[in-house]
Amino acid sequence: MLLLFSSLYLGVAILISHQNPVTEIYLYSLLICSMKQVVGFLSKLGVDPKDMGGMLKRSPEVFASDVSETLETKVQFLEDLGIKDELIQRVVRMFPEMLLMSVKDSLQPRLVFGSIGERNDSNGGLPV
Numbered sequence: 001m002l003l004l005f006s007s008l009y010l011g012v013a014i015l016i017s018h019q020n021p022v023t024e025i026y027l028y029s030l031l032i033c034s035m036k037q038v039v040g041f042l043s044k045l046g047v048d049p050k051d052m053g054g055m056l057k058r059s060p061e062v063f064a065s066d067v068s069e070t071l072e073t074k075v076q077f078l079e080d081l082g083i084k085d086e087l088i089q090r091v092v093r094m095f096p097e098m099l100l101m102s103v104k105d106s107l108q109p110r111l112v113f114g115s116i117g118e119r120n121d122s123n124g125g126l127p128v
Helices: 002-015 021-045 049-058 060-064 067-080 085-094 096-100 103-111
Strands: none
Touching: 021 049, 021 060, 021 067, 021 085, 049 060, 049 096, 060 096, 067 085, 067 096, 067 103, 085 096
């Protein structure tokens, strides 16, 4: 977990190194607070901390996201479709960018008529 925080901290340090020291400290503290909330949220979903490093590489923006306004809304949308917790955890782990997509513009049009992974024999066995 420390490596995860250290990696992101270094990346942010490079990005904001031109700020004044007070601004820098404030931005670091906001980032660390946000990261802790995201890591806690992902842990509650069942994502193994060992997998979070790969998620950070693939989609670092997720770790700076607002949990209640961004991440929870996507997970709630999937739960409302009847998708099981194990599958939600797997999708989040393998495709963390999904947590940043718009429900209305991206997720809903793709998942309107059913759940991910359910087969429907009436349409040739394709997921609906």
